[in-house]
Amino acid sequence: MLKIQEDLGFSKEEWDRIQRAVYWGEPDRQITSVTMCTSPDHSTFIINDFKASYYVGEELHATIVAKDCTGRPKSYGGDFFQAKAYSNKLNAGVFGEVLDHHNGTYTARFTLPWAGEAFVAIRLIHSSEGVQILKQHRDMDPDRVNFYGFFVGKNKQGAKVEEKVDCNVKWDGVAISGKGSCCCEYPDVRTGLMWHCRKPPTLPCNTLVYYTHSVYKNHMTDLEKEIMDKQHVNRWINGDSRMITVLASNSTLGVREACKPGMPTPIPAGFYLDDVWTSFVCATRHFNAKDKTKCLKDHHIYIMGDSTSRQWYDFIIESVPTLRRMNQHTIENNGPHMAVDVENNIDLHYRSHGTPRISVARQIMADLHYISNEIDDMAGGPHTVIVFNVFAHFTTFPLSYFAYRVSQIRRAVVALLRRAPETKVIMKTANTGHKDFYRSDWLSMQLDRVLRETFNGVGVYILDVWQMTACHHNTEDIHPGPVIIKNEVDILLSFICPT
Known part of the structure; x- marks a missing residue:
């Protein structure tokens, strides 16, 4: 078996770059009381050099001053x-970049992309003390999340029996919970990855059929629980509430070229106006049902990942009336699923990524394939589109494990583009949504940085949905609402059918 912990699939230079991308400052002292933590009630922000009016395309800066729960400025x-x-009146929003000065102050930078009114809003998602808790438990808790394996077979009397045991990935820093002898191992030869379970009481290892998410385990201290409670997490902070007046300008925000692979993602990557996203990455457009059918004609589209990418699969089917779902008698969450339009020669596929997958519903083990293996088995070509995403189910696992999974996908993509360079490969980034101890946006952002750094320069399309979900007026959800999904799919189709 490959010692994957010693070889994550990166050069030293690449790994150093990833480490720099995920670096995050921490408190410079021991935290002994919640009063020492950054307080959303006491922290403030003010718009710098406020003017009576601005022009479209101008930058706006605001200074954030972090204060602890006693009102003392942080150092x-x-x-x-x-x-x-944002503007609720205009259904408009744009993401702001926050720069940490490492002294308790921060600068939020915005580009003002629409004419009319605008306001600034800033949230404290986690204090630095909360981030330290997230990081420490991610790195040190080997069994924060565990899984059950269900073995199905017959006993000596010929009666059908089912036996449940604890399972998990096999990786340094990850442990199987529960009691029982160890272990049934399920290695994947191509990736070098291993799933393993405790041995069932009577059935053999080859009778593993289903698995589910078991339980989340909370190992936080009482102080850590207080720091991570709702009073201190995901709260809007008080600050400059003055309305910003933005005037139309003859200048443009840049002429955008046709979408192509490898284009960088700026901040901001675009903005909402009247709930319609305008991209600053490339010349995207908006598609009606007829346009979508024309764009997808003669294409084979393979979407692989988690439930946020399955939203794309479902939305495309619902908005393209000629597509028909095929009943493949599979689990709804996992797939594989398929829809076809015979007349226009379109086939659309969805498949979940391989284990681990958090789900209380039973999953069929045989249906969970590693994305890299699926790509290895594809011929590719000018009529093939591959869309993938990975993040939400990996937030409780060591960064090294996620990095290795991503490096395997990169290896498969590089090989595919070498043998079939006209294949379109589209990577969907992480999106915002969860704020809790196990699935926090900070944990997702860390994975997203690994993902982006890994595919830097590979020649895939990067579809940024982090900013699209962070600046919309809808309440954030790990599964964004239809208006956001529509805009995301419009960008996807713009990649497939550039102007």
């Missing part, structure tokens, strides 16, 4: 703030 950084400029 170190590491807080996770999220910023946006």
Whole structure:
């Protein structure tokens, strides 16, 4: 078996770059009381050099001052703030970049992309003390999440029996919970990955049929629980509430070229106006049902990942009337699923990524394939589109494990593009949504940085949905609402059918 912990699939230079991308400042002292933590009630922000009016395309800066629960200004950084400029009247929003000065102050930078009114809003997602808790438990808790395996077979009397045991990935820093002898091992030869379970009481290892998510285990101390409670997490902070007046300008925000692979993602990557996203990455457009059918004609589209990418699969089917779902008698969450349009020669597929997958519903083990293996088995070509995403089910696992999974996908993509360079490969980034101890946006953002760094320069399309979900007026959800999904799918189709 490959010692994957010693070889994550990166050069030293690449791994150093990834480490720099995920670096995050921490408190410079021991935290002994919740009063020492950054407080959303006491922290403030003010717009710098406020003017009576601005022009479209101008930058706006705001200074954030982090204060603890006693109202004392903080002297170190590491807080996770999220910023946006918005207008509820115009259904408009744009993501703001937050720069940490590592002294308790931060600068939020915005580009003002629409004419009319705008306001600034800033949230404290996690204090630096909360981020430290998330990081420590991610790195040190080997069994924060566990899984059950269900073995099905017959006993000596010929009666059908089912036996349940604890399972998990096999990786340094991950442990199988529960009691029982160890282990049934299920290695994947191509990836070098291993799933393993405790041995069932009577049935053999080859009778594993289903698995589910078991339980989340909370190993936080009482102080850590207090720091991570709702009073201190995901709260809007008080600040400058003045309305920003933005005037139309003859200048443009840049002429955008046709979408192509490898284009960088700026901040901001675009903005909402009247709930319609305008991209700053490339010349995207908006598609009606007829346009979608024309774009997808003669294409084979393979979507692989989690339930946020399955939203794309479902939305495309619902908005393209000629597509018909095929009943493959599979689990709804996992797939594989398929829809076809025979007349226009379109086939659309969805498949979940391989284990681990958090789900209380039973999953069929045989249906969970590693994305890299699926790509290895594809011929590719000018009529093939591959869409993938990975993040939400990996937040409780060591960064090294996620990095290895991503490196395997990269290896498969590089090989595919070498043998079939006209294949379109589209990577969907992580999106915002969860704020809790196990699935926090900070944990997702860390995985997202690994993902982006890994595919830097590979030649895939990067579809940024982090900013699209962070600056919309809808309440954040790990499964974004239809208006956001529509805009995301419009960008996807713009990649497939550039102007």
